[in-house]
Amino acid sequence: MNKSFRHLLFAVCLIALSFAVIGCGSSGEGEQPKETLVFADAGWDSIRFHNDVARLIVENGFGYQTDVIPGSTPATFTGLRNGDIDIYMEAWKQNIIETYQEGIEKGEIVEVSVNFDDNAQGLYVPTFVIEGDPARGIEPMAPELEYVEDLPEYWELFKDPEQPSKGRIYGSIPGWAADEILHQKYETYGLDETYNYFRPGSDTALAAAISTASEEGKPFVGYYWEPTWISGKYDITLLKEEEYSDEKWNNGYACEWPGTDVTIVVNSSVHEKAPEVVDFLENYKTSSKLTAEALAFMQDNDAGTEDAAKWFLQEREDVWTSWVSEEVAQKVKESL
Incomplete structure (x- = not known):
């Protein structure tokens, strides 16, 4: 075997060995790729x-x-x-x-x-609906509104633009677990007699409804929750319900949402x-x-x-x- 051929063979072997070492090193002994x-x-x-x-x-x-x-x-x-x-x-x-x-x-x-x-979560109104906002020239619209069960007295304030013979409650988002609970509450409290339950198509649509009402000083009642940017930016009030109990919750969700x-x-x-x-x-x-x-x-x-x-x-x-x-x-x- 001539000298040049031996050098070539040695170089090929060295390269092959290098790849083998690199391959072993990259996988690591016993090391598995992370999930x-x-x-x-x-x-x-x-x-x-x-x-x-x-x-x-x-x-x-x-x-x-x-x-x-x-x-x-x-x-x-x-x-x-x-x-x-x-x-x-x-x-x-x-x-x-x-x-x-x-x-x-x-x-x-x-x-x-x-x-x-x-x-927190439940039915909210802009606080000016209850208390007014003197700085914006807004008079109280429903000064006695405190509980969800008070809403039938004020259905005309929250008229449904598509069916003015009833008020409109903005519900939760279709597919959310809260939607099923809130709709049952709507029926349990008898709100279906004076209000339509309107499901916004997304949380963005629901936020737009409450933010527009808040900016324009118009009445709104609907589902919301905290924490959100809405609760951070606007003054909104959660309507009260009876104190939570398992018995009431299991009977049509007839009480406040549990913490x-x-x-x-x-x-x-x-x-x-x-x-x-x-x-x-x-x-x-x-x-x-x-x-x-x-x-x-x-x-x-x-x-x-x-x-x-x-x-x-x-x-x-x-x-x-x-x-x-x-x-x-x-x-x-x-x-x-």
Whole structure:
């Protein structure tokens, strides 16, 4: 074998060996590729905001890929239970209590944290409807309106433009668990005799209705909830109902909405495939106030939920850095 051929053969062997070493090194001994973690988007901005906060931390701090599956509350929660969805950042558990408890009892899902618990929902009116607004020259329109059961006395104030012989109550969004509850309340209180129940096509349409009425000083009565940018920007009043009791709630929802823990829930498989992410989610805790601040940022700056999530991570390090290790926090900061 001549000398030049031996050199060529040696070079070929060296290259082959290099590729073999690189291949072994890239896979790592026993190392498996990380799972893609799927979040639920049940259709409102606050869950999308919390999704994006968590996704930025999970992707940049822990190195996982993430995805989102949108849908109604029943559809996404079913997806969580059967494993198509991994993480639910904002489960209003009282609205879905039967399927929620069933999922836990069957070991399909695990509640890992309470995201926030200082929330409210029900039928709201702009406060000027009751109290007036002297600065805007608005006289009180319904000074005695205090309870949902007072509404039949004021149906003419809230006339339905499409059927003026009745008032209009703006209901919840089709597909939301709250819609079924609110419509039953509407019947339980006998409001169907004097009001039509109008379902807006989206949360955007519902927000537009209440914000337009608030800006123009016109009467409005409809479903809303807190935290939202609406509750942060406008003065609105929740109409009272009788104090909550299980008996009344189970008999046509004839009482106030129960206070509810808005929880973070994961499919039971996440403990095995992403234990460090579960540890992070167990520490994830905010409040209605913090959430409303982010939603107001979106409204004031015409920003999306990812923009709001980045703003939150930059402005509120005092909050989120306590959820993760210093090493993870540093990786997230460097990614912003």
